[in-house]
Amino acid sequence: MIKPIMRDVIFLSQKAEPAMPEDRQTATDLLDTLKAHENECVGMAANMIGVNKAIIAVNVGFMNLIMYNPEITKKSQQYQTEEGCLSLIGVRKCVRYKEIEVKYQDVNFKEQRQKFTGRTAEIIQHEIDHLHGKII
Numbered sequence: 001m002i003k004p005i006m007r008d009v010i011f012l013s014q015k016a017e018p019a020m021p022e023d024r025q026t027a028t029d030l031l032d033t034l035k036a037h038e039n040e041c042v043g044m045a046a047n048m049i050g051v052n053k054a055i056i057a058v059n060v061g062f063m064n065l066i067m068y069n070p071e072i073t074k075k076s077q078q079y080q081t082e083e084g085c086l087s088l089i090g091v092r093k094c095v096r097y098k099e100i101e102v103k104y105q106d107v108n109f110k111e112q113r114q115k116f117t118g119r120t121a122e123i124i125q126h127e128i129d130h131l132h133g134k135i136i
Contacts, residue, residue, distance in 0.1 A: 001029050002036045003049035005086050009135060012047055012087055016054040016131040019046075019068040021109055023053050027066045030057045034064055041086045043123040045130030048087050056127035060120050070104035070128055073113070083126055083136050092136040096122045 006012060019026075026046050034044045034057045046055040054069045077098035082091045100121045106112050116124055129136065 001032055003029050003033045005033075005037075006048050006050045007087050009088075011050070011052070012130065012135055013133045014047070014052055015133045016045070016047060016052050019053045019055045019105070023051075023055060023068070024107075026051045026053055027055050027057070027068070027107070030055060031064055031066065034059070037086060042119075043127045044086070045127045047130055054131045056124070056131065058120065058123050058127060066107055067102070067104035067124075068106070068109060070102050070124070070131070072100050072125065072128060073103050074101035075099065081122065083122075085126070085136060088135065094126075094136045096125050100125065102128075 029049055030044055030046055033049050042059040044057050046053045056067050056070055058065050075097035078095060079098060081096055082093050084091045099117050101115050102124060103113050
């Protein structure tokens with residue numbers, strides 16, 4: 001189900017609770033909402049649709065990927081950039097890394113480790129920031 005975009009900065013500033021298998025509907029709603037906003041958005045965290053759970057959806061080029069409880073375990077090649085967010089007005093400066101490694105649970109809640117680079121790595125970092133209550 002397509003959900004409205006959360007814009008309440010106080011809600012968005014909260015640290016997400018761990019996702020559990022019973023949160024699969026939230027992941028489905030997140031994918032539906034990301035698809036509905038694909039012309040203006042390439043990633044979403046569950047708090048952007050009003051659910052304070054550690055779930056992100058990221059466009060990885062050919063598909064949208066769900067990650068439950070993602071954590072960045074390695075990062076390298078720091079750079080400065082500016083990003084916008086569907087939940088906020090305008091763009092803000094931030095620090096990102098060109099290469100990251102992420103530990104997460106897949107749609108079956110099986111642990112995965114994967115390396116990401118470039119634009120995909122930047123999107124994932126932005127969405128994981130959301131899970132920590134960090135607003136760019």
